[in-house]
Amino acid sequence: MDYDSRKAHWDRRTEIPLALASMLFLAAYAVRVLGHGLPTAWLDTCLAVLFAAWAVFAVDYAVRWRLSRQGLRFVRTHWLDTLVLILPLLRPLRVVRVYEAVQRRRGQPRLALYARVIVYAGLSALLLGFAGALAVYQQEHAAPDASIRTFGDAVWWTCATLATVGYGDVVPVTPMGRTIAAGIMAGGLALLGAVTGSFSSWLLQVFSSEGEGSGKPPGS
Incomplete structure (x- = not known):
């Protein structure tokens, strides 16, 4: 074997x-x-x-x-x-894999590929965001001159970071907090890219099907 x-x-x-x-x-x-x-x-x-x-x-x-x-x-x-x-x-992200395994055991997944990517990316974002907010809050709330004082501040900062918005109203000030921030930024970019890429591919597939159905090339 x-x-x-x-x-x-x-x-x-x-x-x-x-x-x-x-x-x-x-x-x-x-x-x-x-x-x-x-x-x-x-x-x-x-x-x-x-x-x-x-x-x-x-x-x-x-x-x-x-x-x-x-x-x-x-x-x-x-x-x-x-x-x-x-x-x-990062281990809770395994829940997404478990969901996929359960769907496969029941036969064909109920959702199309593109929808599944978006759903899994959403679940991953929720789990990563919650874990990141906890880690940042633990490092930041007691630090001198910290702007992240409550868990609510940490959740708001994590949402803005994962969404790649970055308002800058609250920011980590400790070295470990900034290290965690770099990881969350990378995760947010990866998840956003997965969702955007899947949605774009789905739109292209829809437009291509419509063009073939009408007998005209897409975009004509």
């Missing part, structure tokens, strides 16, 4: 458990960041959930590494898996 077959078998077995662990990680992190008045026992429980979920991610990474039989080359050739292990806040 080659690597692709072994990996596909492992993915089928771990898809949903890893997605649940990802959502638990995000929920526990959100409580840790936003639950300022919660009892210490609750915060400690959330911290334990964070470490347990990360341990699950580490085991998954180790199994993929072993299945690949590539040695240290696996880290270079699977840099995205390595990045997600280091930055587990």
